Every structure is written in structure tokens, then in C-alpha cells.
Amino acid sequence: MEKMKRIERVIAMTKIFIDHPHHLFPYKYFCDRFNVAKSTLSEDVSAIKFSMENFGMGHLETMPGANGGVWFVPDSTDQEDQDFLLDVAKQLSNPDRILPGNLIYMTDLLCDPQIVSRLGEIFMKKLHYLKPDCIMTVETRGIPLALLVARAFNVPLVMARHGSFVTEGSSVSINYVSGSAKTIQTMAMPKRALHPKENVLIIDDLMKGGGTAHGLVKLAEELGANVVGKAFLIEAVEPTKKIISNYTALLRLYKIDEINNKIDIRPI
């Protein structure tokens, strides 16, 4: 490939970085792909780094040495995050979302790729320091969110399922008490999905009493994994007594008032 103008090269490099967050690219990868010397490449990387940081869009981090290289960490400004979460809370507060039984319809937002992409990056930004090896959730509604948290961290998603499934091979299952249903339920995970000693970050859309999250913790531990964090899009104020502690939530649900047709949910 013949040499090209810097501007074309940095555009293409930007695309590659954004498509692969947290992926370490050796400098050689870009030198070969774009047929440039390392000194030229360093200037390109500097330009991208400067622009991303200037706009609060992300960081390029570099590691020197033979195994070194450069990787991209998406970012956003705190103000952008706050505005976004306010908007999500506002959408969730629409009284049309009230369902019988003190519930909110929110599957549409949780299945909107743009919304869960942004949420995934916000969780990653907040919990970056946990350095999880994988993201864990339980079917069904939380899967899209958990997948895009996994994408933001550049780690795999592992899914627990209700009951055991023939298509997954041998699995480990546990019983847990779901607070909302007040019944004993079963969730299972294929043995090969999670490896011993892996650092697991648990993600779910809604946490009320914490029964399901507690079940996920037990399931991960049963497989020898190490739970490094638990995070939820929404934490419900009720019940006040939670079975888990040390968790992160982005929004807090104060009240669903079926009589006055109001939902009170706000960013934390």
C-alpha cells in the first residue's frame, strides 16, 4: 500500500481503536498496516490522544517495551454522563410505564443499542479499577446491558440461566430466593463458561432485595470464580433491607405510585 496523508491514516486508526476498546495493539501492527515508520506513527498516536482527551471522548494509553503498544479507553465527561442518566431517568419516569404489581416496563430502553452502549461505557468508567476478566448476568432482561458493559471492558459475557439447558453441557446450579417472587428459584451456569480464579463483575438491570444478585455471587463462587463487583442500572429503595452490600448503582427508584400515577426515579 502506498503512503498516504496523515489525516487519512489517523481517521482509519481512530476507527480501529474505537472498534476495539481496551485492545492492546503493538506499534508494529499499525506500522505494517499503514506502511509508516514508528516515529511517524508516534505522531499519529499523539494527535489521536490529544483530540480524544481534548473532547473528553477517551484516552490512548501506551505501554513501552517489546510487548508494549497502545490501546484505547473510551471516556465521556461527567456532565455528559449526568445528562444522559437524567434523560434515562426521565424516560423511565413516564407514568405509562407503570405495570400492575409495582413494576415498571423498561425492556424497550434496555433493548435500545444506543442507550445500553452509553450505559456500558458509564459502568466501565466507574468500575475500571476492578479489572474484571468477565461480566456475569442472568437471563433475560439484563443481557443487552451486560453485553455492552462487557464490550466496553473488552471481556466476555457469561450468562446464568433459569434451570439447566441441554445445549450448554454440564453445568452447576444453585437455588436462590427471589425477593420479588418470594419463591425458591434455580439458576445454572455451564461449567465451561467460567474458569476458576476469574475476576467476575456482576451486572443486572434492577436490584430490589438483592436475592438474584446474591444467587449470582453464590453461583460464581461455586465455580471457583472471584466476584470483584456487583453493579446495577437501578437500585430500588424498597425493600430497605438488602441481602447484598458493596454494590454500585446508577439510578435509584424511590417510589412507584400507582394511585397518583407517578414514578420517582433519579440518578444517584
Add this chain to the structure above:
Amino acid sequence: MEKMKRIERVIAMTKIFIDHPHHLFPYKYFCDRFNVAKSTLSEDVSAIKFSMENFGMGHLETMPGANGGVWFVPDSTDQEDQDFLLDVAKQLSNPDRILPGNLIYMTDLLCDPQIVSRLGEIFMKKLHYLKPDCIMTVETRGIPLALLVARAFNVPLVMARHGSFVTEGSSVSINYVSGSAKTIQTMAMPKRALHPKENVLIIDDLMKGGGTAHGLVKLAEELGANVVGKAFLIEAVEPTKKIISNYTALLRLYKIDEINNKIDIRPI
């Protein structure tokens, strides 16, 4: 914000385009955000367009007029797609994946954000002309793939579920015959998830006899939607008689040979 160098601006614009595939940005959005005249912006857009097309990474499409603007459509070269699908097929051919009962363990690949991101873009590229308003799937294993197809098209995902769920509000359900289980099963979808006349693209990970996909078609039609396409990551050769026709698949599963410990799966 003070004016900046072109290179910094196009890097930031590239990030915005890539994060929002198929989203129409009025020129005014960028003029305001970057404090530049429309003529300058046009040159920036041309540079990004040229670079993306030069590397086969995507297209910037423009619409003139008062409601016009510019949007990004991700792309990849046919060779890259073919290489990627060959690699996925190779990973799926690993005999360690054989499970009792003529099944393949593939949840790990279907939960790898990088793999499903690429698959989502490949489906979008192949089925762009269908112009779906939403992507539809059924829980559980196909959800990550369907979500990233939805992301590539910039449309919402809607999920059918087995049985009916209290957290989803009033729903429509249908019975269908799953070929693999040879039993009558039920799937349901909240009424508010899908709107009449919407163009629906059905996505699932694996199609054998087509019973589940047929159920999804019936469910969409029951809600008044218009199924514009059906697409699967893998089409199994067996059974040869399918209940659906006119579908797209990326890989074909020829045989799982439990005795000789071999899986034959190849790109189509």
C-alpha cells in the same frame, strides 16, 4: 470553544460517526459543536469519507436539503468478512465443542462482544436493503447477536420470551413446534414492544428445522408487524425439510460426528 486544527476535529468527528452508525447528523450539529463554517465542515466530511472508503471501513452518506445531513454506514471488505467467518467456523469446528445429543457448545462465541459486533456488521451489510425498523429474536442464546445486529442497523431490539412475564405487561403469545424438542412450546411478546406495520428482521443463532423462526414470524404477524427478513448465524443441513424459506445464513453446519469426534461447519 476556540477553533482547532483540522486533524483534531476529524478525529473527534470520526468517533461520533462510529459510535452512532446510521444516525443522521445535520451539518449544523457539527458546525455548532466544532465552531466551524459549513464549507470547512464539508472538507472534513470529505476527508473522513475518503479514508473510510479507501480502507473499506465504511461510507459517509449525505442527504442535501433542510432536513439533510450526513451519516455513517460501517463496512468491511468481502475478504475480511470471509476471513472472519472462516475463523468463526474454525473455532466452532473444535471437537471439544461436541455435546451429547448432536449439539455444539457455542455460547462462549455468541457472548464475545468483539465476535458478535463483527457478525452484526456483516448481517447489516448483507441485509441493508431490507431497511428493518427493528430486530426481533427469542431468548436466550441469540440475544447478544441480535442486539449487535440491531446496533449495526441503529434500530431497537425486541425480544420474545418463553412463556409470559409479569414484568412486561400485557402480551400476545403463540404456540409453536420446536423441531429439536419435538414439543409444543409457547413464546410471548409484550404488546407494546412491537408496533403494527413495523418492518421486522428476525435474527437467531441457529436454524435447524425452522420451527422457532416460524414461531417468531407468526408472533410478529399476530402483532400486525411486517416480517421483511429472517437471518441466522448457522443453518443446519439436517433436517433438509425446513418449515421456512427465503432466509439468510452465514455458516452451514453439515455434520456433527460424535463417533469420529468431528464437526463440519463452513461459511456459505
